[in-house]
Ligand SMILES: *[C@@H]1O[C@H](CO)[C@@H](O)[C@H](O)[C@H]1NC(C)=O
């Protein structure tokens with residue numbers, strides 16, 4: 343009897359074992375199949391890079407575009423079929439945590455989970471949405487033919503940047519909105535697009551559609567976590583907002599600030615767009631030439647001489663941390679300068695991934711902003727080098743924005759006076775107190791004004807998606823969010839039939855450039871930065887010699903190890919596990935931002951008191967719900 347029982351148990355164990363090993367084998371086959379397929383995509387990427395950098399040829403615009411479409415189509419087919427293959431794999435039977443993670447991660451998709459016809463429609467809608475921002479849609483004057491029309495970005499955006507006339511800002515603000523939403527086009531495009539996002543969620547079995555929008559954040563009610571951060575930094579935001587409102591009166595006397603204290607939307611756009619503009623209309627806290635930030639441009643040209651040298655310097659930052667040293671083949675074969683046409687304006691370097699190689703097309707500019715951005719690009723290249731060692735499907739960041747957050751830390755460090763002194767670009771490790779505050783102020787405008795806007799744009803989309811905002815109430819609900827989280831109001835009375843989100847909202851509809859991703863990158867970036875700076879002892883809380891905002895963790899191997907350990911994991915673990923390596927925390931928090939901007943916060947509070955400015959605002963009903 344006993345023996346029989348033992349036999350039965352043994353048999354059961356054996357069958358289970360056989361099942362699980364069959365499942366494991368099957369999963370392995372699927373992975374192999376997918377890996378073969380992704381190689382095709384990488385081959386096209388390689389081809390694109392070669393086409394774009396071929397010597398002595400005019401740019402092969404058309405060919406490159408078609409290759410890019412090929413990449414997209416191939417990737418879609420692969421992901422779609424892979425998800426179908428994996429959806430029937432019983433995950434519970436898999437013992438290997440990596441296999442389990444692969445199946446869980448690749449069996450759920452966003453837009454790529456849609457059937458081919460619907461996916462095509464989604465791409466089509468995204469193209470239209472892109473066109474709202476970059477298409478020539480706005481007539482500069484009453485009458486205009488196609489050629490006279492302007493695009494919101496970059497044309498109107500750049501024009502605005504140079505205008506001191508409030509009337510003109512207002513006119514552009516209104517005419518772009520009128521143009522994109524003529525006959526409700528913008529609104530109905532948005533509605534169609536949301537319908538597809540919801541459909542994608544049903545394929546994942548998500549009852550709440552935003553679970554699919556927030557797919558790889560893998561958190562119940564992720565929005566609540568984002569909102570908590572917005573409230574955490576709100577006291578600082580309110581002081582900055584109050585001070586800016588005061589400054590607006592000097593820069594734009596005609597922009598009537600409504601008595602309730604909110605800032606008019608075209609003005610807020612202007613404040614944000616001027617963050618890098620050298621001839622700002624909004625004054626920094628300390629006026630006077632001697633308090634202006636030292637111009638690094640000339641020294642940059644003298645010291646670094648060429649963009650290639652900047653690339654080397656930025657790459658060396660990572661070597662100093664004990665990360666990968668890029669081989670000379672990288673510089674010889676896979677690092678190429680952008681063509682002159684592309685290099686015009688505000689060009690951004692591009693990174694191409696086709697393992698075993700990673701390639702770079704860089705923007706050949708030499709200024710402070712580019713110097714910082716190049717460090718971000720090099721972070722991306724480092725990350726790819728580590729990710730490519732992982733199996734397909736897990737060779738990515740653990741959640742969207744995670745890589746950008748790591749990059750942000752190096753960008754922040756590279757822009758400090760301490761680092762610029764190290765590079766012999768500045769002669770002193772620290773700026774004067776006044777300069778330092780001016781710098782923090784500009785960084786503050788750049789970061790603190792942007793963060794609530796990322797949140798509002800994201801929340802608006804998600805609340806519509808989940809049905810918390812009804813179609814009849816879109817516009818006023820949007821302005822309610824602007825009021826509640828940013829103290830921004832429409833420049834004049836608006837109606838619910840208008841559709842007023844800004845161009846960054848439209849950009850953020852594409853999951854690749856979502857506002858969620860930007861929000862996370864910014865917040866987590868400061869969290870990481872704080873942690874690397876504490877680790878390296880370059881930030882000593884309470885010590886004015888080592889404030890967080892002048893921390894350069896260059897050369898610190900301990901900070902480097904944290905970066906290394908995070909990069910090496912790719913997407914093999916939940917993003918909270920990975921962030922914990924660097925921060926010891928598992929949640930987003932505004933603490934990094936608050937500590938970074940602490941001196942600014944102190945100054946703003948005092949200054950606002952002196953000027954008798956009351957921070958905050960009250961809602962004035964400027965959107966009519968009838
Ligand atoms: C996965 O699905 C595709 C298309 O449905 C099929 O061609 C392929 O053989 C499948 N792969 C495996 C390993 O099952």
Ligand SMILES: *[C@@H]1O[C@H](CO)[C@@H](O)[C@H](O)[C@H]1NC(C)=O
Nearest residue numbers: 769770771772773774775776
């Ligand atoms: C560097 O700046 C600090 C703070 O402004 C100042 O006290 C110091 O004298 C400066 N050092 C040099 C070498 O200019």
